Amino acid sequence: MYPNPVTSGLINLSFINSPESAAVYELHAMNGTLIRSRIVTITENATLQIPVEDLTAGSYILSLKTNQGLGARKIVVR
Incomplete structure (x- = not known):
């Protein structure tokens, strides 16, 4: 994730050697409020771009759920 x-309005998630699969990403405010949820298709060696230009500066939690598991990271928007 980078x-x-x-500061650019986009978060990039890179998938290296990942099998093709459906996934759900969710973006939450730090208070737990769901801001955005999308179903996406992940392909091998692809980069998923998530737009965040509409968010105010602050901290958020980005989670990604695939058939391989669930991961979450804190992101900071400036």
């Missing part, structure tokens, strides 16, 4: 902190 860049973090985000």
